[in-house]
Amino acid sequence: MLKFKPKIIELKNLKLVTIRQAEIDDAEQLLNCIKNYIPQSEYVPKLEQEINLSIEQKKEWINAFLISNNSLLLVAEYDSEIIGNIDLNGSRRKIMEHTAVIGMGMLKEWRNAGLGVGLLHSTIEWAKRNPVLELVWLQVYKENELGLNLYRKMGFEECGIIKDFFKRDSKYFDNLTMIISVK
Structure with missing residues (x-):
């Protein structure tokens, strides 16, 4: 199993943020972070009321990343608080295990500060x-210009x-799929 070595990055706001692999003990704080950023984002395709995992289920979710050889769950931490996360969810199907999908989110006050770049990188x-x-x-939502620019970059x-x-809210949005080779 390939471990992730924690790193400290400096954001545009000059704050130092630690990016590290999520641990089972992070379950409650990570769940709270996600519950905070979902309603703040117009481009996360999930509604606040759909976040209904218990802390125990969140622990199991984190553990699934820890035991998978093609998946990774990272958290961004500032002043001992989780401010964002990114997950790389590798396919469990043998014929597609060489692929993984990314999902990312962060608290609104940490957007446009370089945190997305740090997590993605x-x-x-x-x-x-x-x-x-x-x-x-x-x-990604095709209308999400900030996200699109980040992913292209x-x-x-x-x-x-x-x-x-x-x-x-009765309005439709197009979904754009983007890929990057990591061979």
Whole structure:
């Protein structure tokens, strides 16, 4: 199992943030962080009321990343508080185990400070060292210009659009899939 070595990054706001692998003891704080950033984001395809995992279930979720050889769950921590996370969820199917999908979120006050770059860079570097992974992908609202710019900057390429994939408050949004090779 390929471990992630914690790192400290300096953000644009000059604050030092630790990026490290999530641990089972992070379950409650990570759950609280996610419950805070979901309603703050117009581009996370989940509603606040859909976050209904118990702390025990969140511990099991974290453990699934810890025991998987093609998955990674990182948290960003500032002043002992989790402020964001990124997960790289490797496929459990043998024929697709060389692929993994990224999901990321952070508290609103930490956006546009370089945290997304730090989380993505850390994840991609880990994936490149991982002997199983070859292709990393993500899905993004086509209207999410900040996200699109970040993903393009990190080397992701656009590979397909599903029209009207997301529907929120009777409004439709297109889903853009992006990929990056980590071979």
